[in-house]
Amino acid sequence: MTAKINERQAPNRMAKTMKMQRLMPASEEPNRLDQIYYVAARIFCEKGYDATSMSDIADAVGITKAGIYHYVESKQDLLFAIMNFGMDRLETRVITPARAVADAEQRLRTIVRNHALLIMEGSAVAGYNPVTVLNDEMAGLTPVHRRKVLQRKRDYLDLLRDTLRQLKDEGKLKEVDDTVAAFSLFGMLLWLSRWYHPDGKLSAGQVANEMEKIALGGILRPQVRLARK
């Protein structure tokens, strides 16, 4: 348990170790950092992580190469920071609100809807969410950083699987394996980061509705869902 709490604190600890020069008012710093993470993630996705230099990122963000080093110490630290940025947003927007829901079915709906909306909100017009896509770039991390990111992913998997087990105990889950069901939901959700176009024919809200229907329909018993209508 202590280990998990430490994992969660990691991004904050890390932010403190970054040299954050006052290039702008203190109040605006988090947004500037967020912007760097988002733009860097996009460049990494387009060029590939290893082929991207810190100069490429500085150019894209619109600051000097020296300027970028005021925010991050190295490309490897930047990759880790982007992953934690993504996981922090997941924590704030999906995990924390979901944990606050006692009813398992409503908690599952919260997870699916909020995660889908979070991914679509960060999707570029090019048709992908660079922060979510980059979350797969585990090969670029140091072993220590990789373990930390993996632990955060595992905590989320545990939340989802525990929710499915609770639904099983309540007789609401179909006869499906909870691990396969959990990863199937993740696959559906995370794939959104690779195909959703913000200027496509469906709005983010409509896509979230469709995904909720498909996801819940795939794993909950029909009578339960009919009863809820």
Next chain:
Amino acid sequence: MTAKINERQAPNRMAKTMKMQRLMPASEEPNRLDQIYYVAARIFCEKGYDATSMSDIADAVGITKAGIYHYVESKQDLLFAIMNFGMDRLETRVITPARAVADAEQRLRTIVRNHALLIMEGSAVAGYNPVTVLNDEMAGLTPVHRRKVLQRKRDYLDLLRDTLRQLKDEGKLKEVDDTVAAFSLFGMLLWLSRWYHPDGKLSAGQVANEMEKIALGGILRPQVRLARK
């Protein structure tokens, strides 16, 4: 239509342009090439595409660096060849058998089952299928190669979406958007390449059964599925 046929022939044309020295009997060459593709995909996934050298691949395959150039001309050609290798297997094992099925529901089941089994068959003990995962490495391709791979992916999407539309016409599809449903199915299936462990508690056949239940349950009307039991 001509364009599409050309796209499909691309891998064969490419194989011919590769210098294939007779290091082994002609009959064994395809397997040797398959082995190189599979091992190279694994190394690319572990180290990252850009960080991997042809020497790394030669070492992993167990031949000299000069030896590897008898099979492929460059790292970029190798990446394209691996993607086509994956798409060729998809064509043989999933697309062609599915096209032969006239009934839309049975065709959908064929797509889900066969694609799930194909991914799991190629999954390493480390818990991922390197060929499927590498299929995302679009940044490493030349623009021409990228278009060809994209076209092959699009053809598969069209097959799945046409199948869902046929199911909609037959009144078997739930009230779900067919594009969201198609990508949701792809997400579920393709994510298998990142979590399925061949030595886990469920066999590939069991996972395929679960995925079929979840996928079909998510998009087909309950009465249809009940009637089939």
